[in-house]
Amino acid sequence: MSDTKKTPQPPKPQPPRPMLSKLKTFTEKRGLPPVDQTPEMPPVKPPKKA
Amino acid sequence: MANSSPYQERYWKELFELRVHVNYLERYMEESELIDNSINIFLAVTSSSSICGWAIWNKYSFLWAVIIAASQVINVVKQFLPYRTRLKTTGGILKELEELLNSYETKWFDVERGDLKEDEINKLQFEIRSEKTKIVQKHLGTNTLPEKGRLLRKAKEAAEIYIKNFYGE
Numbered sequence: 001m002s003d004t005k006k007t008p009q010p011p012k013p014q015p016p017r018p019m020l021s022k023l024k025t026f027t028e029k030r031g032l033p034p035v036d037q038t039p040e041m042p043p044v045k046p047p048k049k050a
Numbered sequence: 051m052a053n054s055s056p057y058q059e060r061y062w063k064e065l066f067e068l069r070v071h072v073n074y075l076e077r078y079m080e081e082s083e084l085i086d087n088s089i090n091i092f093l094a095v096t097s098s099s100s101i102c103g104w105a106i107w108n109k110y111s112f113l114w115a116v117i118i119a120a121s122q123v124i125n126v127v128k129q130f131l132p133y134r135t136r137l138k139t140t141g142g143i144l145k146e147l148e149e150l151l152n153s154y155e156t157k158w159f160d161v162e163r164g165d166l167k168e169d170e171i172n173k174l175q176f177e178i179r180s181e182k183t184k185i186v187q188k189h190l191g192t193n194t195l196p197e198k199g200r201l202l203r204k205a206k207e208a209a210e211i212y213i214k215n216f217y218g219e
Contacts, residue, residue: 031186033197035070039210041062042217045164046053047171 057171061161064175066209068151068182072144073205078198079140086133089124096121135193142189147182154178 095101096117107114157174160166166174 031190031195032071032074032182033202035067035202035206038063038066039213041054041059042162044054044058044162047055047058047161047164048167050167050169 057168061175064178069209070205072147073208075140075144077201082133082136146185
């Protein structure tokens, strides 16, 4: 018997399967989606002081 | 912008998001209507006795059998399809969000001219958000509105054109 017997490694976490992630998306997103990258705001005057 | 405040920036973003959502719901409604109408037209055609009697179906009997089978399946599952419900839901949300957008876009003038204080701008921004949540919850209820990236992209493009036309240099 050799002493070089390897200890079993824990399984690497697998990325979510496409179908499952699709289903998750379908059930989770039920309202209006967020919007990214707003166009630049036009020039404005500073607000009144409090 | 050197003189702008983060509150004005946030108000601008909130307003832009609202504009995109109005455009998005318009497109969502159009798509749901198209699918719903297509299903109804398909079912009407396949149940028409005069079309069933066309001589051409003697030649393509297998194709006709497939069409009839499909129409029967659709007839059974139709009540569970979401398109009609989505049509009503998106229509209801859209009408109220358009009113909200018009009302708060008018207030952008005061925000832009610096006529409001920061806390007033902040209050207005959260009024938009809170009203929007109420409207969506009221009409959506327990239904879902799965995200459609293609429609969102088109909605954003339309909103950018609007901004360029009315708020650009």
